[in-house]
Structure formats: structure tokens, C-alpha cells
Amino acid sequence: MLIVGELINASRKPIAAAIEAQDVEAIKKVARDQYEAGADYIDVNAGIFVGKEAEYMEWLIRNVQEEVDAPCCIDSPDPKVIERGLAVHKGTAMINSISLEKDRYDALLPIVAGTDLKVVALCMSDEGMPETAEDRVKIAEKLIDGLVRNNVKLENIYVDPLVQPVSTKSTFGVEFLNAVEEIMERFQGVHTICGLSNISYGLPVRKLLNQNFAVMAVAKGLDSLIINPLDKQMMANLIAAEALAGRDEYCVNYLKAYRQKKFEF
Numbered sequence: 001m002l003i004v005g006e007l008i009n010a011s012r013k014p015i016a017a018a019i020e021a022q023d024v025e026a027i028k029k030v031a032r033d034q035y036e037a038g039a040d041y042i043d044v045n046a047g048i049f050v051g052k053e054a055e056y057m058e059w060l061i062r063n064v065q066e067e068v069d070a071p072c073c074i075d076s077p078d079p080k081v082i083e084r085g086l087a088v089h090k091g092t093a094m095i096n097s098i099s100l101e102k103d104r105y106d107a108l109l110p111i112v113a114g115t116d117l118k119v120v121a122l123c124m125s126d127e128g129m130p131e132t133a134e135d136r137v138k139i140a141e142k143l144i145d146g147l148v149r150n151n152v153k154l155e156n157i158y159v160d161p162l163v164q165p166v167s168t169k170s171t172f173g174v175e176f177l178n179a180v181e182e183i184m185e186r187f188q189g190v191h192t193i194c195g196l197s198n199i200s201y202g203l204p205v206r207k208l209l210n211q212n213f214a215v216m217a218v219a220k221g222l223d224s225l226i227i228n229p230l231d232k233q234m235m236a237n238l239i240a241a242e243a244l245a246g247r248d249e250y251c252v253n254y255l256k257a258y259r260q261k262k263f264e265f
Helices: 013-020 024-037 053-067 079-088 102-112 133-149 172-186 196-200 206-220 232-244 249-259
Strands: 002-009 041-045 072-075 094-100 118-125 157-160 224-227
Touching: 002 013, 002 024, 013 024, 013 053, 024 041, 024 053, 041 053, 053 072, 053 079, 072 079, 079 102, 094 102, 094 133, 102 133, 118 133, 133 157, 133 172, 172 196, 172 206, 196 206, 196 224, 206 224, 206 232, 232 249
Parallel strands: 002 041, 002 224, 041 072, 072 094, 094 118, 118 157
Antiparallel strands: none
């Protein structure tokens, strides 16, 4: 399971305050905490700062990578911001995200074409947000085809089938899960990823729903997540889910986590 730590996002008030104050130590601590908790990539987002997003993105990437030996997930729809971020990034970054929305697609495709960048392919189009698994798979197919035709390796594509809240429509969870399963079966070699917390929007005890949904998604084949890695229960559930789904040979990762006392029961 590939984990993208989601906490360095300017939509979170403490992060926005740290960015405005140029509080290097605060940002480095959040990066270090996530990395030590098991994050493979550190998401960096400065999207609320209109006019300064690119400058702050550079600052975030430099400070994160000074602190931890991990690549960043550069989180912005603005190609200029992404290019500025890539200019200072060390190693292979992940780009979050390209979609089938024409303006976004046309702007971001030249940046990722022919590179070894990891690319989140979000199942959105100019027709809006997909509601069914079928709609998601159709968009995924077009995105995968377009990226591969532009020399993006299949294994570098991370399809995000788009999580929507079950509080607005009870079938949204099932449709997402079915989309994950079909994408992983039809497009051998690609990955699936999501930021799953939207599933519980508007409902109480959100962690309970998020954790259970994550386990269900792993059972369907999901192999990457954008989450808070400091949620120990979530991380433990993912390790257990992968073992039960047959994705942990001889339960090596499960036993290693147990010895490291990552399970709190």
C-alpha cells in the first residue's frame, strides 16, 4: 500500500498559518511525523494563497525534502505552480492531478508527457462528477489511453475514481468500490488511489466510516491512499486488510508491524 500523507495542505488552518509565518520548523515537524508514521509521499498544497501559490509551493517542497528522504505529491491544478515545484523537487514527484476536464487536461499533459513522474488521474470530466462505476471507468479509460499515448508508463498512472459522500446518495460508496475493482481488472499495471475522507462528509463519527471504507476498498484492489498517516487505527487496519486480501506474502508486513507495536488493542 502506497501512502500519501495529506496533512501539509493550506486548507488546514495550522498549515496555512505556518506557511504565512514562514514557520519552517512547523512544516518540517508535520513532514517528519508523517514520514515516520509510514508515508511514502508527502502531499504539499498551497492552493488557498492566490498569487503566491507557486512561491509557497517551492518553499514547502524545499523544506519538506530538507527534513525527510521522501518525494512530494505536488497538489495543484495550476500547471505553472506544478512546474515551479518540479524545478526544486528532488527525485520523482507525484502530480495531483490531471483530469478529463479539457482545460486542465490540455495544460497538464505537456508537463507529464514522456516523464517518469507519478500521475494521479482523477475521474472528472467537463460533464461533471461521475455517479456510477460505469461512468468512472469510461473516464479512466480515456485518461489512461491519453497518458500512455503520451509516453507515460502504465505503472506511473494512479487512477482516482473520485469518492463522493454517501450522505448525499447511498450508492456512492458501492459505485466507487465497483469502479476500483473494474479498473484494476481491466487495466493491468495501473494503480488506484483516492482521498477517501469525503465518503463520510456530513456524518458523525467520520473516522469509523473512513476506516471501514478503506478496508473495503483494499479488498477491491485499491493499492494507494491519500490519508492522515498519524491515524494509527487506520494504518493498522490497512496492514491487516492487505494481509487478508493476499497482498502480504506470508504476512511479513503484518508480523513486522506487530513486532514494532503498531497495533493498539
